[in-house]
Amino acid sequence: MIRNSKKKHSTKKTGRRHPLATVALVAIGLLFTGAAYAGFSGTAAVADIDLQSQTTIDEGQKLFAANCATCHGMEGQGSAEGPSLIGTGAASTHFQVGTGRMPLAFQGPQGMIKPAQFTEEQTLKLAAFVASLGPGPAIPEARYLDGKGNVATGGELFRINCAMCHNVAGAGGALTEGKFAPPLHGVEAVHIYEAMITGPQNMPVFNDMNITPEEKRDVISYLQYMENTVSVGGFKLGSLGPVAEGLFIWVFGLGAVIALTVWVTARSN
Incomplete structure (x- = not known):
């Protein structure tokens, strides 16, 4: 009886000290600690950036x-390979670099x-x-990016x-000479605002006198609202408009009718 008791106790004790369990606990602890630290330090670093600071500008x-x-x-004066950036402002750099363009x-084209290619902190330093x-459009204030504006006015x-250019549902569309208006689904609010005030590529500039x-x-x-609202009409086909929808019906709808007719005829023969 004594031997059996010792054996059970020894087995239980050995199970608690299994080397894989120790490694797993250490790995999980390091993972959560690192993630928490990275998230906190990254948020704090971006929040503390002063775009007017000479240190930020120098970096x-x-x-x-x-x-x-x-x-x-070297001074943003431009060259044969790229335009001058003097007077384009922080908003233009934040948009172009932040979207990966x-x-x-x-x-x-x-x-x-x-x-x-750069972190948000590095992007802000470049923008600074x-x-x-030279004076130019600044990065917009957060109060204009909260998505709590008037949806009806915004739609109009x-x-x-x-x-x-962008399609009524923001699905994007083709332009001339190989250019295109990109879809606006999934684009951050700050980048949409910056695009409006800087007019990247073929897009016109909508300053505060045109659109407040x-x-x-x-x-x-x-x-x-358009991005987050479920379509009550079923599959949206990318919201590309009546031409795409008509083509879909013509190819697949009419094709299905022809295939059904051929099948019924073959069955009757």
């Missing part, structure tokens, strides 16, 4: 010299959207340096000013 200048000066010049992957070169403004900051907030609210 942005170093990033600019290493990654942008080849095309835009810059640095360019290749020369083409327009800059392509791709994963951002470019803003120091969007249909009048934007739908001819409150109206820009309404447009953003409309786009977010």
Whole structure:
């Protein structure tokens, strides 16, 4: 009886000290600790960035010299490979770099959207340096990006000013010479606002005299409403409009009718 008791106790004790269990606990602890630290430190670093600080501008200048000066010049004066950035403001840099359009992957009709090459902190530092070169549009205030504007007004403004290129549902569309208006689904509110005030590529500039900051907030609210609202009519086919929908019905609908007719005829024969 004594031997059996010792054996059971020994087995239980050995199970608690299994080396894999120890490694797993340590790995989980390190994972959660690292994630928490990274999230906290990253948020704090971005929140503490002062775009007017000379230290921030100097750090942005170093990033600019290493990654942008080849095309835009050491002082952002431009060259044969890239336009001048003097007077474009912080908003333009934050939009172009934050959406991955810059640095360019290749020369083409327009800059392509791709994963951002810089962190948000680095992007803000680059924006601070470019803003120091000359007055230009600033990064918008958070109160205009909350999506709580007037959706009806935003929809009317969007249909009048934007739908001819971006489609009434913000699904995007083709332009001339290989260019296109990108879809607006999934685009951050700050980048939509920045695009309106900087007019990237073929897009016109909508300054505060054309569309007020409150109206820009309404447009953003409309786009977010369109993106988050479920279509009551079923499959939206990408919201590309009546041409795409008519083509779908013509090809698949009429094709199904013809296939059914052939099948019924074959069965009768």
